[in-house]
Amino acid sequence: DQQVKQNSPSLSVQEGRISILNCDYTNSMFDYFLWYKKYPAEGPTFLISISSIKDKNEDGRFTVFLNKSAKHLSLHIVPSQPGDSAVYFCAAFEYGNKLVFGAGTILRVKS
């Protein structure tokens, strides 16, 4: 049972444009949602998070939007840079329980 789904395996974007990565979830009890970024041969690194009581969180070029009624969240990167090319994982957890990850989306930013 996949509680967190990233339906797009890959995304290709031109440098300077917006990258939008999507994530859907099924567990309405999730309290917190996170995005991690992963380069090859490295562990995932935390990027940005959002509490279930918010609908938007912004940090520099990165903004995460949460739509609880649709059980959907998205990560916007504006403007996209070649260094943003990586695998992006959406994750969620309910306090006291494990962190659940999606399958990841490979983002390629072309210069």
Added chain:
Amino acid sequence: KAGVTQTPRYLIKTRGQQVTLSCSPISGHRSVSWYQQTPGQGLQFLFEYFSETQRNKGNFPGRFSGRQFSNSRSEMNVSTLELGDSALYLCASSFQEGAGGYTFGSGTRLTVV
């Protein structure tokens, strides 16, 4: 402040063998979680330890086991290795259990031949 350290970085084993992977969390972190990453499957949760006790467990066979020591260091063991166990095994530590805030190590790349 040192990050999460996983050893070894790479490992090649033969089917049927067993393997032990090690994880040293960030100093002061008492929770250690293990994940398996395979292409297309994302990060699959194995187990989480807090204060030497297993708190959460994923849907993996009993061949996968772990433990945590009093200094919060953790080991993961896989017995009777199968080809499908080839993956990147990631360890993450956090200050408290079940509260996110995980910092990941670089992982151990296990190849079973």
